[in-house]
Structures are given as C-alpha cells and as structure tokens.
Amino acid sequence: MASYPSIDSELLRTFVAIADHGGFTRAAEMVNRTQSAVSMQMKRLEEDVMQRPLFQREGRQLSLTAEGQLLLGYARRILKLHAEVLSSLRQPHMVGTVRIGTPDDYVMRFMQGILVRFAESYPLVQVELHCEPSFQLLQRQDLDLTVVTREPGTEIGQLLRQERLVWAQAKGSGLHERSPLPLAMFNAQCFCRAWACNGLDALGRDYRIAYTSPSLSAIMAAVSAGLAITAQLQSLITPDLQIIGEAEGLPALPSASIVLLRNERSHSQVSETLAEQIVEGFRL
Template sequence: MRSFTNFQTDLLRTFVSVIDLGAFTKAGDALGRTQPAVSLQVKRLEELVGAPIIRQVGRTLLLTSEGEMLLSYAREILRLNDEAASYFNRSKIAGVIRVGLPNDYAVAFLQGVITEYTRRNPEISLELHCGWSAEILDRLRADELDLAVAMVNNERAQYLSRSWIERPIWAAAETATFDRKKGIPLAAHPEGCAYRARMIQALDAAQIRWRVAYTGSGIGGLQNAVVNGLGASALTRYTMLPGMRVLDEMDGFPSLAEIRVGLFYKHPRLSDASIRLVNHIIARLDEAGVSNDPIRRAGELDRQ
C-alpha cells in the first residue's frame, strides 16, 4: 500500500508567513507563536521535504530550490483551505479590499472580474489603485494593498501566486496608414512602461524609424489616441476597441516580445473576503486560458 507524506496546513502556513513577512519573529507575531516554535515548525517541514527549504544570509531569508517549489504548492493549498474554512464557518464576506492594478496593463478584463465579485458581495468596499508595477509592488510590501497585479521581472518575484503570459499586439485605427519614411507615430504610456519598451525594442531591431506622437498614463486616453488615428500602440486583446484593427508583419510591424504578468499578495495579511477574491480572479483567469500552472511557474523561476 502506498504511503503518503502529509504536509500539515499549520506547517505550510508558518512557512508561507515566514517568507511573506520576511522574518521568523514577524511570522510568530502574526501566528501567535514564539520564534523558537516557528523555527521548529520550519525544521519539521524540512524533515518532511528531505532537504533545506530556507537559508539565511545575514538578516535575509532566501529560498532553496526545494523551498521555491514548496512555496508554490503551499500557497495553493492554503488558498483553497482558507476558502473552504471560510465557507463552512459561514464567515461574513465584508470589509475593504485594496487592489493594485498597473497603468501599463490591460486592466479592463481584470476590472470586470473584480467588480463582478463585489456585485455578488455588496457588503465589500473595493478600493482600486492604479499605478506603475514597481510602485504597486512597493505599496503591497508596505501593507498599503491587499493584493496586486503587476508585471513580473526576471528576478525571483516575492509574493507571486500566479503568473501568465501576455503577448502584446499592434493596434491602430481601422483607416490608419503609415509612411515609414516619416517614422511610425506611436501612442504610448510614459517611459517605464513595459509595453512602450516592447514597441521601441521591436522597431529598433527591425530598423524602423519611429516617433512618439501621444503620451499618457491612462489606458482610456491611449485607446482614444489609437481610435482617433494619432498613432499605433501595443495593446492586448482585452483592450482592443471598435474602430481598431490589428497590425502584423504583413503590415510591416514586427512582433512584440511577450510580457509576464502576475498576481501578488501576502497570504498572512489576507482577510476571508480577500481570499475569496483571489480564488475568483484565478478561476476567471483559468477560464480565459491565461493563468499558468503555479507549479510550472515555480520551476521556471528557479531556472532564471
């Protein structure tokens, strides 16, 4: 008969709390345990894994490759466990949820997903904060946000739960034509935007002249600039509007490099309402076919 290793949720919760809060003492404060008790629980988890999962360099806690993999499993297990506990305890879904969304991402789809959740739970007050990805993640670290969607860079991404790939597409007004000798007019977010960088990199690599004809931080203004023929821009399928058409290599526009987007949160800081929102977002991403398997993501991060 096959034997199974049982990863107890209290051990996984301690592990995730240590990583998300960045210290054994802070994790103990959040969980109501002493620092030695937290250390013993992490040690017990390492015995179950059969390898170290955390190593300390100075005051910094770093994950081993086994720890990276276990963290992805642990987040998923706790996410589902806590939603089930909330449901069967008949927890009241109420309170304020603070969500960060990036200016440089197609927020229309996710805004719809989030507002759908709040319509189903009218006692929830939603606060949406838009900004650049780096700014949003800084606010999450400072506990000014409960969860965030942001661009994922090539480094190991703290607080990352799920990630997915977006392939930006070139968009222009249906009637727009471009004279490459004069340079391609671009409608773009300000410098620092991943989509702006992808456009410039692609055009420079193809040795195509360009100029920025419109700059604005809001997605609505960018969409209007494209529809009104001010320039071409990099969008996603979620933010294409009537009056726009997709440009491709047949139109002389080189393909754009993909962008990795992630869902971030500190599990120890999430309320029941926030846990259910996280699960709602992940379910909608899975339905849309854009949410990557988190375990595969962990392996990808480990190889970077």
C-alpha cells in the same frame, strides 16, 4: 395587521427559467424538475398571483402575455434580492475592506466583471481599487492584492495569464506606412514600451513618441482617433482597432506575464476569496 398574498420564490425561479429558455422542457432541465411538475408550478403561480394566464402559444412558439412580461421584471428583482439576503446572512464573516492595486489596463477588460460577481456574492465588503502603473504598485506595501505586468523570467506571485504584445492602429488609418511612425505608449518606465522601441530600432524603422500617458484609456483614445500606433497586450485591443505586425513592416513582440501578488501581512478570508475570483476572472 394587514395580510398580503405571498409568492413562492421557487415558482418565480421556474417562471424566469421558462422565460429565459423559451419553453417548459428546457426550463424543467434547468430547475431539475419534470415537465409536468413545471406545468403545475406555473398553474399555481397564475392562480396565486394574477388569476390570468402568464403564457400564450402561437403555433409551437411560447411567449409571455402582457401580465407575464410585467411579472418577469419583478421576479428578477425579487430573486436577486433573495440571493443577496441569503448571502449576507450565511456569510456574516465576509464583512470588511479589501484593497486592490492594478494598472488601469485591466480594469475594464477583466476587473469589471470580477468586481460585479464579487459584489453580488459579498455585498457588505468594501473594495478599494487603486490604479497605478505596475512599477509603482510594486513599491507599495499597503495593498492586500496587486495585479501587475512582468517580463517573462521575472514573475513573482501567482501567474494569471501570459499574452503576446501586438501592434494596433485605427482601422483604415494606414499609419504603419508613415515615417516616422507616430507611437502612443506608456511612460518610459514601462518595459513594453522598451520592447516596442528596441524592436523598431533593430529593423531600422524611424519612429517618434507622439503620445504618452500612464493611462491605457488615454493611449487608446489617441489610437482610436487615428493619431498614433500602439503596442499592447492582445486582450486589450478593442474591436475598432486593427492588429498589425510583420506583414506591415513591424517587429514581432514578446509575451508578457500578468501576475497576482498577495500581501501576507494583511491576509484575510475576504482578500483570499477575492483573490480566488481574480484568478478565475483572468482565465476568461
């Protein structure tokens, strides 16, 4: 059998820490070793792997050589695979399927990061993501976990966060000066739409529903194009939009609650582990 040289994963971990933090001193703190121990590790790595220097100094600045840059890409991949193997072997019970329901409002803003972190820790779990409006999700009985938007005072399940509803338009569009105001809103069953319309009615502002959709991405496409104004939770407003309000003659809007529901009939360690990560992810 052919014999191949091996690489100690701890050496690679220290090497990546040096590359990420720009020096031996900070890296030593991150890997909980002395600076001299880190230096010895890198000397060993250079001898074991390439017989060439991995670092070069220019004055006080430390940088990677061409060989160091090459090794860095491989080191990151090796450490990631190493973590996946350990996670799979140490958590053999974390296998199965978990079904999540959420409005598409929260997929890109919150769920994307949550699902990436969950997949890295539990790569053998299959996740089914069902995107529907809150009022439809509340009628389903086949989901393990459900994230929905609720009016204050009607919260059920676990409160994830509360957010103010705000008005937004494309920057420089000046749509707030139009009469009637063109609105892009969710379908009629959405209580946030009712809040926005009732607020405008109370101020005597004329408006028309120019665009309607159950999809936040469709609504935001119309708003970003300068075709309409919308009212959404503040965390969902993208950088290309301008938040407007009472100074532009629009009514102040209430806050809504985002809650997590657990299906006790399908409770499992898989679903509870993901629920914990959802709770943490919505705090960010």
